[in-house]
Amino acid sequence: MDLRLTEIQEAARETARDLAEKKLLPAAAKLDASEAFPDEALKELAGAGLLGMRIPEAHGGAALDMVSYALTLMEVARADASVAVTLSVNNLVAETIERFASDELKATYLTKMNEPAGLGAFALTEPQAGSDAAGIRTRAELKGGHYVLNGEKTWITSADRCGVMLVVAVTDPSKRSKGATAFLVDGNAKGMTVGKHEPKMGQRASHSCPVFFKDCKVPAANMLGKEGEGLKVALSGLDSGRIGIASLSTGLTQACLEEMTRYAKERTAFGKPIADFQAIQWMIADTAVDLEAARHLTLAAAWCKDAGEPIGEKAAMAKLFASEAANRSAYRATQVFGGYGYSREYRVERLYRDARVLTLYEGTSEIQRLVIARGLLK
Ligand SMILES: Cc1cc2nc3c(=O)[nH]c(=O)nc-3n(C[C@H](O)[C@H](O)[C@H](O)COP(=O)(O)OP(=O)(O)OC[C@H]3O[C@@H](n4cnc5c(N)ncnc54)[C@H](O)[C@@H]3O)c2cc1C
Structure with missing residues (x-):
């Protein structure tokens, strides 16, 4: 490993440090106290090209390498961990879309994820299954050209603000860990409702919410990877x-x-x-x-x-x-x-x-x- 940073890595760190010190740190205590979602902070980060750090340039992102991304998150978290986790989840979802989605899905969602209105959420955990991810119960059943989702997720970061949610659901209950499939669900999808964010000990400006699926129709084309590869x-x-x-x-x-x-x-x-x-x-x-x-x-x-x-x-x-x-x-x-x-x-x-x-x-x-x-x- 080369311990020296490249010019790009140094520049990413400096940009993030400057923004974090001038904009994020002064706002952090108030956001924590009010549990308000950090809309302004995210707008600032989007303006600096830091909301979609891991999104490819073809989709309007900064396409930063992972070292630059890590350095940037360190600076943001130094000022406000709630903002940092919101950024981190957005980029986790973007990277997964980039790796597993069709070109059509990438075109639909990745560009939007550079803006706060298009944020990504990641929905795996359920009330009875966290560490034991293979124990999830949310069902996805193929009916016509759609999968129909029914079930409940919990603790989903940014669920109340997301433009797209990566949801893992069971397509074949007989197969446990090989019976789950990942889908992209539009933030406005009918049949998906998001409950009030949890009152938390810390990182209070990051919203963690329950999500309910009731006959939520998701196009079969919104699958990430193959059926059974959700985990x-x-x-x-x-x-x-x-x-x-x-x-x-x-x-x-x-x-x-x-x-x-x-x-x-x-x-x-x-x-x-x-x-x-x-x-x-x-x-x-x-x-x-x-x-x-x-x-x-x-x-x-x-x-x-x-x-x-x-x-x-x-x-x-x-x-x-x-x-x-x-x-x-x-x-x-x-x-x-x-x-x-x-x-x-x-x-x-x-x-x-x-x-x-x-x-x-x-x-x-x-x-x-x-x-x-x-x-x-x-
Ligand atoms: C603020 C916040 C934000 C979150 N955001 C998201 C999100 O965006 N998306 C999402 O899907 N989830 C999210 N989560 C859920 C989080 O990932 C889970 O809470 C976590 O994986 C633990 O699951 P659990 O809470 O069900 O605990 P459990 O799995 O019930 O674990 C309880 C205890 O048992 C231990 N344990 C369990 N299994 C084993 C084992 N095999 N060996 C040893 N010890 C074990 C655990 O370490 C823990 O100490 C979030 C949670 C929080 C608190």
């Missing part, structure tokens, strides 16, 4: 998605380090800055090591993806380490702030809440370990 399609998207969440986690860890370093120099106790106490220095040092390690694992996985190498285990390692490092770092940042770290007036309180979900979504830490161990033991 393969979804899991391939999640491999890239995990690099996205690892990047997001790394950006959040960076924010924790910056906050605790600044505060440690400003706050005094026992007549000196708390930065003079070794206990505080160790928390700062441990966070710096976590940050560096998370960044390297994440960029290494992204680099492998750009090189066309298999990324399943590398993406799982990056996601596992970076998400747990972000949680450790947010805990330490709160500790360095003392009682003020527990106050909503301070940014570390939001970082602490925003970090928690990182080890849960797009595969829990336990599932990442399972993926890594399976790879080693095969």
Whole structure:
């Protein structure tokens, strides 16, 4: 792996950093408090060509390499993790469409995904099946030239704002993991309704919603991949998605380090800055090591993806380490702030809440370990 960044990668990072500092960070606390969807932030990102980072140029996207994408997400997450996860899911869906959809479907949806109104959502999880994705029950039955969808999804990021949703549904219940199929469902499809977004601990400006399908007709041509390949399609998207969440986690860890370093120099106790106490220095040092390690694992996985190498285990390692490092770092940042770290007036309180979900979504830490161990033991 070449550790030097290319000019394009540097430029992507600088553009994202500038926008994140000027536009995203100043708005983040208010969006968190109100749980309002980050419309303005997404417009800004779209204007800078960063909403559809992974979309090919032929479809109006920035066609960024994975390393540039990871660096960009780190900068966005450093300012606002809710905006970063919205971006990350949009690009996960776009990449999956690019890989598995027909040219007609690509033409219909990919260009629109460069704008907030065309956002992508990814619907795999159901109330009774999360980690056990093969346990989903939403049915898709072929009737005439359409599949008819019935069932329920839960926790679907951006579902209430999406232009297109990638939905995995069961086409052959007798085959379990080989009986699911992936479809693109238009955001305005009749028979699909989206419930109110969940009230969450963190990442509150990202909306996670239940979705209900009642006799929702989807053209057979909207299938991604082949019938029975739905989990393969979804899991391939999640491999890239995990690099996205690892990047997001790394950006959040960076924010924790910056906050605790600044505060440690400003706050005094026992007549000196708390930065003079070794206990505080160790928390700062441990966070710096976590940050560096998370960044390297994440960029290494992204680099492998750009090189066309298999990324399943590398993406799982990056996601596992970076998400747990972000949680450790947010805990330490709160500790360095003392009682003020527990106050909503301070940014570390939001970082602490925003970090928690990182080890849960797009595969829990336990599932990442399972993926890594399976790879080693095969
Ligand atoms: C904010 C948020 C946004 C989300 N966005 C989306 C989205 O856009 N699209 C989508 O499809 N889903 C989304 N999800 C769902 C998310 O991916 C699931 O919550 C996650 O996969 C875990 O599934 P679960 O909640 O059903 O937990 P469960 O699968 O019930 O797991 C419960 C516990 O059991 C452990 N466990 C389960 N199986 C094993 C095993 N084999 N070995 C060891 N431990 C195990 C888990 O690690 C966990 O600790 C989102 C979730 C959240 C919280």
